[in-house]
Amino acid sequence: MGIERVRDAMITEPRSLPASASAQEAGEVLTPREVRAVYVVDPAGRLEGVVTRKTLVARVVAAGLDPCTVAVGAIAEEPHSTVDADVPLDEAFRFLEEQDAERVPVVEDGRLVGVLSRSVLGRRLAEDEEPLADASL
Numbered sequence: 001m002g003i004e005r006v007r008d009a010m011i012t013e014p015r016s017l018p019a020s021a022s023a024q025e026a027g028e029v030l031t032p033r034e035v036r037a038v039y040v041v042d043p044a045g046r047l048e049g050v051v052t053r054k055t056l057v058a059r060v061v062a063a064g065l066d067p068c069t070v071a072v073g074a075i076a077e078e079p080h081s082t083v084d085a086d087v088p089l090d091e092a093f094r095f096l097e098e099q100d101a102e103r104v105p106v107v108e109d110g111r112l113v114g115v116l117s118r119s120v121l122g123r124r125l126a127e128d129e130e131p132l133a134d135a136s137l
Helices: 023-029 053-061 089-099 118-128
Strands: 016-018 038-041 047-051 103-108 111-117
Touching (some): 016 023, 023 053, 038 111, 047 103, 089 118
Antiparallel strands (some): 038 047, 103 111
16 A cells, blocks of 8 residues: 555545635634634635634624625635645644644645644544554564
């Protein structure tokens, strides 16, 4: 079996919206507890930014803006980091550990293709470890 890549362990079809979508729409996407971020993409699917609940509160609610009229493209934050879909899994895990990141967007030629979760990746790597041979045999 060859070296597994990020594409083999990523969550496909991440929640994304076009930059023209409203903050209200982003809030709807972020309502389920398990959804931590919505990714803002251009018409070609290239990652432009990230919106989280914290972003919505700080840049819309606290600022007294109308979430129905604020475009997510105007409030999206630059992603702290991204990882390429072809990076080996062990390298990606080390990167997430070094960045102390729980999740990172996965890109391919700048296009958003998935999300890599440190917890899912850690379980995947643990499952793939082969048991050590008994040295006393």
